[in-house]
Amino acid sequence: MKANTTLPPVPPRISPYAINPSLLSERAANLPGMTGVTISELFPDIPKPISLESPEIIRKKIRQITLNTLAKVDLSKIQPQDSVNILASHHGFSLYGGEAYAEMLRTIRDEVEHRCHTSNIHLCVGAGMRFREPEEYIQKYELDKYFHGKAFGMAPVDQGLPIETEIGTFYAVRRAFSARWIIHAHNNDVRELHYHRQMGRLFKPFAMSYATIETRSTYHQSMGPRSANLIPRMIYDSPFVQEKFVCSVILQVAPTGIIGVNAHNDLLEQDKLFTRLNLSLYGKIVTLLSCIEEVILIIDYPNSIPYTTAGGILFCNFVNANVDEFDLDIPFTPFSRYTDALYPVTTPLYQGILLPPSNPAIKALIINYCLKGHPSTFFAQQLPTLVVGAAQADLLRGCALTPTFMDYAIQVEDLRKGVDFARRFSKTDYILAFDGAVGGLNVSGALAEWMHKLAPDVAKKVDNVLMPKWLRQRGIH
Amino acid sequence: MVRIVTQFAVVDRQKCTGCKTCVQICPVTAIKLEEEEGKPRALIDEKYCQACMICMTRCPEIAITMNLRSSPLKIGTEVSQASSGEVAAICRKAHMYPEQIVCYCHRIQAKEVAAAILSGAKTPEQVARMTGARTGCGILCITAVIRLLRATGLEIERAPGYQWYGNTVSIWDLPDEVMQKYDKEYYLLRDRKDLDEIFPGGGHQ
Numbered sequence: 078m079k080a081n082t083t084l085p086p087v088p089p090r091i092s093p094y095a096i097n098p099s100l101l102s103e104r105a106a107n108l109p110g111m112t113g114v115t116i117s118e119l120f121p122d123i124p125k126p127i128s129l130e131s132p133e134i135i136r137k138k139i140r141q142i143t144l145n146t147l148a149k150v151d152l153s154k155i156q157p158q159d160s161v162n163i164l165a166s167h168h169g170f171s172l173y174g175g176e177a178y179a180e181m182l183r184t185i186r187d188e189v190e191h192r193c194h195t196s197n198i199h200l201c202v203g204a205g206m207r208f209r210e211p212e213e214y215i216q217k218y219e220l221d222k223y224f225h226g227k228a229f230g231m232a233p234v235d236q237g238l239p240i241e242t243e244i245g246t247f248y249a250v251r252r253a254f255s256a257r258w259i260i261h262a263h264n265n266d267v268r269e270l271h272y273h274r275q276m277g278r279l280f281k282p283f284a285m286s287y288a289t290i291e292t293r294s295t296y297h298q299s300m301g302p303r304s305a306n307l308i309p310r311m312i313y314d315s316p317f318v319q320e321k322f323v324c325s326v327i328l329q330v331a332p333t334g335i336i337g338v339n340a341h342n343d344l345l346e347q348d349k350l351f352t353r354l355n356l357s358l359y360g361k362i363v364t365l366l367s368c369i370e371e372v373i374l375i376i377d378y379p380n381s382i383p384y385t386t387a388g389g390i391l392f393c394n395f396v397n398a399n400v401d402e403f404d405l406d407i408p409f410t411p412f413s414r415y416t417d418a419l420y421p422v423t424t425p426l427y428q429g430i431l432l433p434p435s436n437p438a439i440k441a442l443i444i445n446y447c448l449k450g451h452p453s454t455f456f457a458q459q460l461p462t463l464v465v466g467a468a469q470a471d472l473l474r475g476c477a478l479t480p481t482f483m484d485y486a487i488q489v490e491d492l493r494k495g496v497d498f499a500r501r502f503s504k505t506d507y508i509l510a511f512d513g514a515v516g517g518l519n520v521s522g523a524l525a526e527w528m529h530k531l532a533p534d535v536a537k538k539v540d541n542v543l544m545p546k547w548l549r550q551r552g553i554h
Numbered sequence: 555m556v557r558i559v560t561q562f563a564v565v566d567r568q569k570c571t572g573c574k575t576c577v578q579i580c581p582v583t584a585i586k587l588e589e590e591e592g593k594p595r596a597l598i599d600e601k602y603c604q605a606c607m608i609c610m611t612r613c614p615e616i617a618i619t620m621n622l623r624s625s626p627l628k629i630g631t632e633v634s635q636a637s638s639g640e641v642a643a644i645c646r647k648a649h650m651y652p653e654q655i656v657c658y659c660h661r662i663q664a665k666e667v668a669a670a671i672l673s674g675a676k677t678p679e680q681v682a683r684m685t686g687a688r689t690g691c692g693i694l695c696i697t698a699v700i701r702l703l704r705a706t707g708l709e710i711e712r713a714p715g716y717q718w719y720g721n722t723v724s725i726w727d728l729p730d731e732v733m734q735k736y737d738k739e740y741y742l743l744r745d746r747k748d749l750d751e752i753f754p755g756g757g758h759q
Binding site: 206207208209232233234235236237239243244245246247248276277289290291292293294295297298299300301302303304306307310405408451452454455477478479480481552 | 557578579605606607608611612656658659660661689690691692693694695696697698700701716717718719720722723724725727728732736738739740741742744745746748749
């Protein structure tokens with residue numbers, strides 16, 4: 078264990094969705110007593126990441142492994158001069174700096190051009206709720222130039238088109254499917270476990286990044302947390318999509334970092350591979366985090382509150398960590414569990430139904446730095462929340478998605494005062510920063526010691542008890 | 555719940571090309587095109603704009619900005635003015651409980667949408683004008699609003715622009731053969747059972 082050495086947090090970024098980086102006076106990792114804990118120290122069996130020391134090395138290595146895996150897929154459907162849309166998601170650019178995902182996209186383009194003799198190749202980057210975000214990434218990684226002016230962002234409010242499926246009509250962003258062929262270029266990050274529950278994770282963008290609002294809304298509000306995953310599968314299986322689908326290329330990530338790229342012509346088969354892989358990659362760290370009984374959380378990452386990460390795990394997954402979300406036998410609240418579960422029980426309709434509260438381990442939530450642009454007021458309503466500085470508070474207050482956030486949160490002058498205050502009322506020395514540190518977590522010394530002590534037992538429990546159950550529930554033997 | 559709106563969107567007429575993107579996506583249909591010197595230009599009706607900023611973040615010319623209102627706009631539907639029995643019946647038929655939050659951004663409950671419908675809202679755009687739903691992220695609550703409208707017998711066909719395209723399936727609409735076929739992979743029967751427990755008075759629409 079390396080004492081008092083923190084891991085570099087993800088740097089702040091210039092964005093219309095963030096405060097100016099100059100206003101961020103201190104990062105959680107710089108607080109006295111914080112230390113870095115690597116995933117490799119905790120769980121040595123999790124694959125080591127590809128060593129990516131600089132943008133040049135990232136480009137070189139990611140290009141080579143992308144070419145290697147693309148060599149195994151069939152691109153022969155694509156004829157000379159055919160149009161091709163490479164479908165991407167803004168999420169990919171938020172993984173470990175984003176350059177690896179950008180290079181994977183560039184390499185796919187080059188390989189399609191080389192093997193299929195067409196330069197009519199478009200990059201379509203889907204957005205979540207910050208509709209300008211894809212444009213930011215396209216500009217940052219100069220993808221517009223690389224794709225010869227054929228790179229664009231798309232939002233769920235853009236013009237749609239109907240897709241007929243076995244269970245009815247859904248709607249997609251027209252521009253995503255405007256080409257003769259599509260290539261699905263995504264990642265396997267576990268992300269919103271409370272939504273997809275590791276059931277068809279690789280299909281999800283067909284109901285999200287490439288879909289219009291009603292498809293996304295159906296997924297979140299009109300189905301249960303397990304059954305909703307049928308929707309992206311049905312869209313993928315539709316004759317319309319099958320007529321266009323060429324292959325899927327996945328940036329392989331783990332809590333340790335980027336571990337590879339995998340391409341496949343059959344998304345169903347690829348998803349089975351990744352279901353097993355993700356359970357083994359993320360099961361241990363999720364389970365370890367779920368054992369924490371009291372903690373002060375610091376949000377300190379250029380993403381919206383639920384999508385900030387620690388050890389490769391999202392904050393919103395930590396909010397649900399009191400329930401094993403990999404366990405498909407747990408019938409927790411339908412709709413968006415992490416929103417409904419955080420509201421007070423005001424109706425007798427809930428009686429008799431499992432309705433776990435938000436993770437009771439969270440004694441304080443300190444927002445040091447995050448982006449606006451995600452409905453997050455429920456976090457402040459249910460968790461004691463402190464926001465550092467007037468600029469960050471104003472950012473949340475001025476957002477159409479969180480206009481009342483600060484009605485429930487307290488503004489503090491600086492991070493240290495916020496942590497001191499949180500320590501006093503929470504009476505805990507355990508601190509965990511959601512700052513996106515690559516390959517590990519920045520935590521207080523006391524929490525680091527506890528994690529190291531508990532990790533071996535957690536690993537045994539996951540290997541011997543939980544993994545067999547999770548696999549069995551998914552029909553994997 | 556009353557929401558206070560302090561801003562409204564304004565179009566820079568010099569930058570506007572009249573492409574109509576903002577007109578097509580505004581969730582409260584507050585934008586129209588108007589001729590100016592022989593060219594179409596977007597015009598935003600301040601009295602309806604709820605500052606959701608959706609137009610601002612999709613305008614290809616970056617021609618839309620937000621301005622402060624001289625006096626705040628109050629948005630909200632008074633649930634107590636509607637018959638509680640009718641509100642409950644609409645929610646039940648839509649498989650929702652009245653207190654359920656349907657708009658996560660503005661914390662608008664199903665009963666508020668139902669009350670707006672009883673007060674005359676017939677489309678998602680009218681619901682948005684009356685309650686403020688649909689004017690945050692602009693994404694998540696559309697099917698809840700459509701389900702509540704359909705629960706009153708209203709036929710929901712198409713929005714005037716790209717705001718939404720039509721009704722989509724819910725778990726209660728899935729045919730039995732689909733439920734059986736995909737249950738093993740997607741836990742359809744078990745989710746349906748849990749949902750039916752939460753909505754004991756539901757039943758199929």
